[in-house]
Amino acid sequence: MNTLVPECDLDLFTVEELVSTKLSFRPFFRLLKEYTKSSEGILKRIYEEVLNQLEQYPELQEPIYDTQILQKYPEVLSLLKTVIFPLLSENDKEIFALSYPFHIRFFYYSEAFEDVFIDKDSGKILVKESEHIQKLNSTKLHHAYKWILGKYYGIKVDMNEEVPYSFFNKKTGLLTHYLIKPDKRFLDVNYIGTEPLPKLESGLVCDGKNEIIDLETLQRLLPLNQFEFEGFGLITVKDITAETCLHEMKNIVLRMPSEKEEVSYSALSETIKVLLGTANVQVNLIPYLRLNDTYVNAHEYHRGTMFITPPVSSIYYEEFQKAYDKFLQYPHVVFIPNLLNEETSIAGYLIEQGFKSYLMYPIQSQDRMLGVLEIASSSVSELSHESLTKINSVLPILEQALDYHIKNFNDKIERLIKQKFTSLQPSVEWKFNEVAWEYLKNRATTKQPMGNVVFEKVYPLYGAIDIRNSSIERNKALQQDFMEQLLLIHETLEVLRNEFVLPLLDELNFKNDGFIQKISEGILPDEEMNINFYFEEEIQPIFKHLQGEKGKASEAIAAYFAKTEPFHQHIFTHRNAFEDSLTKINATINNFLEEEREILQEAYPNYFEKYKTDGVEYNIYIGQSIAPNKPFNPLYLKNLRLWQLISMAKIVKMTEDLIPQLPVPLHTTQLILIHSNPIDISFRKDERRFDTEGAYNLRYEIMKKRIDKALVKNTGERLTQPGKIAMVYANHKDAEEYVSYITYLQSKNILSGKVEHLELEEMQGVYGLKALRVEV
Incomplete structure (x- = not known):
């Protein structure tokens, strides 16, 4: 949907007071005629047809002093939009507006533009602070002289016509970022002065860079009131919030060494809210810190988490701990768009905390867990699969932030150990003391880094006691456990097939027999993953669902679970x-x-x-x-x-x-x-x-x-x-x-x-x- 409006203006600019402007479609008609001459085939016929349609309205071929005239010709604006925007573009999502020349007075704009920039109560455009307005005003001045110099002096001026624009979105309450690009193709400039145009002094435009370097002198030599701009302005707007958030997050990570960790993490969380486009979420970025090859779950680093550290006294604590351990072993995205549809106690706990949707995203680097991004909302509609896509775009930055935090944590531990303890053997500790003293003694004068500890001309002795065929034995144990569990599943499925008429049970039994046949000859790494997935994602849900039935089915399933390990429901007998x-x-x-x-x-x-x-x-x-x-x-x-x-x-x-x-x-x-x-x-x-x-x-x-x-x-x-x-x-x-x-x-x-x-x-x-x- 697009909107035809009488006028939507912003009278905070000064450039329009200096120039004479006419709202007109004549430059557009001329451009369309040029396209008609230079095009061929079907494209030429399209331009000719549009031009024929527009020429049926002589009133529109003259300057328009009253935009109410446009109310009579809505089809003209539709044709104009069709020519400007390709047929393959998503017109309903295009953010664009048509305006008076050099005025922020819009007579036509898209629904997407209205949603973003127009205050529906006042009809005014939403603006940022005055500094931003001054920047736009300066940009407009440069544009005016760029066109004048190009048409009347043949001087090409290069300038970035795109203007960044940021303001607090009226819907989300968050800062959003856009890139505004004006299009001058539908504007023409004419000299209306009485005296011949003056010659320009050298030094007004940089020859090397083709940039205007003396705007004040140009304004004196070529006053804007001696020129008239005719046509209409087109601005298109691109949402650059994602790119801006990425840039801001990079800066946050770069500032980390000089800022407190909680400040950096708070800034990252707020930027993620902007990226997602909603303030109605709670965001936690949690580093996974390892000590002695074990993840440490320290309250100091996990404050405010919704999932990872429920209160120890909570009735949910044990189930949370099991789910947490499983998550560490098999990291995966946990995305629950509607917690109200879940019947687990974990979902119940999150609902008690006021959340209705939840996302937990593991952040890994080279098979190493760095941490987790946790997002929850009190609304069902706030999180979607689009949220996952946006998070994917900033994962490298989050990896850097977490990696810095982990290294910082390790450095703290190392410094503390060096201050309080020594793991050095007495036979070599003396050498470390010497090197450290040499560094302290000379660092004020030499600025040299600490030297290394070296022992020259020592005799080495090396010994190794290895377990014979350990890899073979480990794989054999895995094979035996899998075979035992698959045979147990076969027995259980036989009972269930006699109790229920479910073709799915027959399919599972067929798959189960296939796995038995495959692993009897050995287990490949891919097969191990497939079987684990089969146990956890196919067998467990069905068995748990049918366990509520009475009779032989319930007894058989209970016997199955009794022989498997209680948390993972795997058999680990031989591996253990x-x-x-x-x-x-x-x-x-x-x-x-x-x-x-x-x-x-x-x-x-x-x-x-x-x-x-x-x-x-x-x-x-x-x-x-x-x-x-x-x-x-x-x-x-x-x-x-x-x-x-x-x-x-x-x-x-x-x-x-x-x-x-x-x-x-x-x-x-x-x-x-x-x-x-x-x-x-x-x-x-x-x-x-x-x-x-x-x-x-x-x-x-x-x-x-x-x-x-x-x-x-x-x-x-x-x-x-x-x-x-x-x-x-x-x-x-x-x-x-x-x-x-x-x-x-x-x-x-x-x-x-x-x-x-x-x-x-x-x-x-x-x-x-x-x-x-x-x-x-």
Whole structure:
């Protein structure tokens, strides 16, 4: 719908007082005739037809001094709109208006324009503050002289004709942003002065940029009252609220280091309201903070949330906690446009808080949860799928904001730990103290960054205890759990099919049998996702719905749920058994190594670090630079190497003794890397651990990463085997020392059998390696 109005004016401008104007369609007719001559085919016929229609109204081919005349010709304005706007445009959504030349006096505008800019009570246009009006006035002056210079002096002036315009929307009460673009094609300018036009001085227009640089002189030389503008003005308006919100949010994120977090988050929340176009929502942006690989649900950072932290005393707390844990495990968009249609207690709780629609959007980066955007409204109609589209457009900015917050949180924790605690081993703590003191002592004069902690010429020892075929065993446990649950579903569906005439049950049974057939041959990652979705989104809703029926159906479903885990309704029997076995083995190894580490420090200070994989790996570094006040002797290195062999043999014995106690019998493999040459190590601040220093030592790190998958040459056999210790080396001399240790331990009945001397297959970046292997 479009509106023909007598006049809608805004008498706050001064430019129109300086110029003579005529409302006229003659420039439009001339332009249409030009289009008719230059066009061909059907487009030419369309222009000719429109022109023929318009020429039937001679009254409109003269200047119009009374807009009431237009009331007689509504079809003329419809034809005019058809020519101006393409047929494919959404005319009902176009924001445009037709005005007197150089006046904000509109005689015709679209319904969309009226909704945005016209106060229906007063008929006046909605305006912003006076500064904005002055900017529009300046823009109009530049436009006037641009046309004059172009027509009478052949001077092309480039200028941005688009004017940004922002004001508080009368419907939403929020600041909205638009871009107003005038169209001068339907205007003509004529000189009406009596004297010849003067020559222009140089310096009025910049030759390089074609910009007006002396507007005051132009006004003196070419007064606007000597020109007449004829035609009509067209302005089109584009809603740029989304782009402006994106820009504003970027600025908020850039200001974060200098502002309090609550100020930044409040500003982001308000900008999101503007983006959504409604003030009737509550917005919370919540960072997900991790501590020790666990999300922390701290009240300090989750104040005001509607869903994530209900009161502990609430009757809904337990159900909320389960839903929250599931959300963390399987992040997904939660969109409930009408909470009144939901029958869950969670929906009930949100309704009690005054909400009728709810949206929770997980924000992730590279499979890492950064946080969640939570939006709720007291109205059913406020949130829609369009809201999701708008949120998608600003996700990268929200990711940056949350990532900054998380890093800031981690920095606070790190600073506090450094102030109150030390996780450094005593054997190397002294070096950190030296580096810190050197920094404090010299920072006022040198401005140098803090130096790094480096230990030169230390001897490395590396050991790895791995769980044999852990990936295979884990996948096997998953397969067994899935098979058990699918068979249980089959039994339950058989009962239900006898009780209800529902073809859907037959389809589910067919799908269920298909899954059984597929996983009997193994499970692919995609299949795992499909089966989990099948359990949770297809089986659970139907079983829960039919559970309310009486008789055999209810009993069968109750039996099904009794055998599944209560929250996820999954069977985890075999997976739990595998993880329990893995945990017991690793705990046994870790406890043993912790005790041994303390004993080793008594002989000679060393740096001992271990880290968890499916098993346990450790690095030991020993050398003079770690204990400069205690003379180093190679006997301490030999002592450590002998200990390494003995400890690996003990670990084999301990883990084999554990097998009768394990739900799943798992075996370990033992691996040692022999490296006789000393290396340099430095502390990596980003990972808070020591790593090799320099390109020369890089090969050692590469070997550590490769040898766990090493194969014996020309056999295809894995080097590491249960019940045996494998020792990898590059130089034959490296092996001679260990052979003597093996001989000694065989005499003590700790090691047995023949020592295997093996060559290894080449690995990426590593070749020429050999190995010793001996049975425990």
